[in-house]
Amino acid sequence: MANVTNVSDPRYVEPEERIAVFDQDGTLCCEGPSPFQLLFMQDRVKNLASEHPEWKGQEPYSSILAGKILTEDNLSTILKVYAATSTNMTVDEYTGLVRSWLNTTHPRFGQPYNKCIYQPMLDLLRYLRASDFKTYVVTGSDVDFVRAYSESLFGIPPDQVIGSSWKYRFEEIIRPARY
Secondary structure, eight states, X not given: OHHHHOTTSTTOOOGGXXXXXXXXXXXXXXXXSSOHHHXXXXXXXXXXXXXXXXXXXXXTHHHHHTTOOXXXXXXXXXXXXXXXXXXXXXXHHHHHHHHHHTTSBOTTTOSBGGGOBOHHHHHHHHHHHHTTOEEEEEEEEEHHHHHTTIIIIISOOXXXXXXXXXXXXXXXXXXXXXX
């Protein structure tokens, strides 16, 4: 660090060019038994199950409702669960759900998710920012999911989060007038 912040060192880096990039799951926050977003989606299935009684007989929902952990090994399953639990709402509604969920208990660690962050990494982020580094999260998780809490948990503003994203489509729904 001393070499890039010492103006007399040949390896000096101008403050506006100092960038540090971090992955989220397994780096900034714990990953076991699954990344945060998969656990969020799993909890959403459980929360929405009463509105979808058909899920009791449909995979992957029936397995999730029976206690199976959603893992990263099947992308089509993840996308199916994501679409069922995280779409058809505004970004603000989604952000509110994610922020509320952070206060629920992690199944492995028995602590709220917002406490399952690696303290040494938070210390490192603060140290880097004190040395004029701009810090980013680059993740395979949904960008809106991570942006919902990146500032409060990591001190990283939402515009410094790069992640996966769905294509957004806005549809105007016109309902016929009732007379």
